[in-house]
Amino acid sequence: QSALTQPPSAxxxxxxxxxxxxxxxxxxxxxxxxxxxxxxxxxxxxKLMIFEVSKRPSGVPDRFSGSKSGNTASLTVSxxxxxxxxxxxCSSYAGSNNLIFGGGTKVTVL
Amino acid sequence: QLQLxxxxxxxxxPSETLSLTCTVSGGSISSSTYYWGWIRQPPGxxxxxxxxxxxxxxxxxxxxxxxxxxxxxxxSKNQFSLKLTSLTAADTAVYYCARDxxxxxxxxxxxxxxxxxxx
Numbered sequence: 001q002s003a004l005t006q007p008p009s010a011x012x013x014x015x016x017x018x019x020x021x022x023x024x025x026x027x028x029x030x031x032x033x034x035x036x037x038x039x040x041x042x043x044x045x046x047k048l049m050i051f052e053v054s055k056r057p058s059g060v061p062d063r064f065s066g067s068k069s070g071n072t073a074s075l076t077v078s079x080x081x082x083x084x085x086x087x088x089x090c091s092s093y094a095g096s097n098n099l100i101f102g103g104g105t106k107v108t109v110l
Numbered sequence: 111q112l113q114l115x116x117x118x119x120x121x122x123x124p125s126e127t128l129s130l131t132c133t134v135s136g137g138s139i140s141s142s143t144y145y146w147g148w149i150r151q152p153p154g155x156x157x158x159x160x161x162x163x164x165x166x167x168x169x170x171x172x173x174x175x176x177x178x179x180x181x182x183x184x185x186s187k188n189q190f191s192l193k194l195t196s197l198t199a200a201d202t203a204v205y206y207c208a209r210d211x212x213x214x215x216x217x218x219x220x221x222x223x224x225x226x227x228x229x
Contacts, residue, residue: 003156036215038157045206045222046149046157051215089157093214097170099159 004029004090004102011108012080020105022073022090028100030071034093037066037075040104041086049088050075077107085109112137114207114220121226128194128225132207139188140165145210148181148192150203151222158203162210163190197227 005023012018022029022037029035035053038046048057050066053073063078073092077084090102118130132146139146148160161171163181171179180193194201204224208216 034214036213038216045219046216047219048215048217051211051217052213057215057217091157091159091214096173097162098173099162099214101157101159104156 003100004092006088006090006102006105008103009106009108011110012077013110014080014082016080017076017078018080018107019074019076020088020090020107022075022092022102024071024073024092024094024100026071028071028092028094029068029073031095032093033068035066035068035073036091037064037073038089038091039084039086040089046089080109082109112209112218114209114218116205116207116220116223118205118223118225120224121228122197123229124198124227126197128192128197128201128227130192130205130207130223130225132190132192132220134188134190134209139183139190140185143212145170145212146183146190147208147210147216149206149208149216149219151206152200152203160192160194160205199227201225202227 033053037050040046053068054066065076089104094100113135115133145162147162161181163169178195183190204222206222208219
């Protein structure tokens with residue numbers, strides 16, 4: 001099972017929005033609503049930001065939103081803040097009790 | 111507040127077996143809602159799911175690691191463990207344990223433990 005495809009980098013100025021894509025196939029992203037997004041600051045453990053495509057865990061700001069269209073899921077960060085600068089990873093259930101991750105996207109706040 | 115903590119050796123020799131334990135505090139590992147998982151991250155690289163376990167012992171493994179991985183649970187100690195055999199340098203990574211919310215969303219995570227495979 002191949003990894004999900006994410007752009008290596010994305011950027012935006014404070015207050016702007018940035019959207020990260022996560023492209024899979026009809027066997028994973030396109031077939032299940034089990035897409036999650038994680039934020040990881042350097043030297044820290046990942047933090048769950050979105051699960052089941054668009055649900056936010058308690059405590060995650062509503063600036064973070066998730067969506068899916070076909071085989072591509074997206075994470076949008078609105079009203080960018082300096083603290084949003086981090087690596088972001090997507091994951092998707094891939095059937096047969098298997099889970100795959102994307103390669104990660106480094107978000108820079110300009 | 112639920113917390114997870116990985117423990118185990120930081121240095122393992124090639125061809126040997128890695129054994130790690132994740133201790134869960136602030137909640138019961140025997141909850142019927144959750145699964146418990148292991149994820150790893152080679153230095154400077156992305157995340158890789160290793161496998162999950164349910165408190166009753168049901169296990170699910172990454173197909174690419176399945177032949178070398180065993181995950182077990184000890185409900186009396188509120189712990190679950192990872193064994194990875196036939197280690198090579200490619201297994202050098204930070205190993206994380208985490209709770210799976212039932213939909214493959216991992217939250218929270220342990221702080222992670224760096225395992226280096228080297229002679």
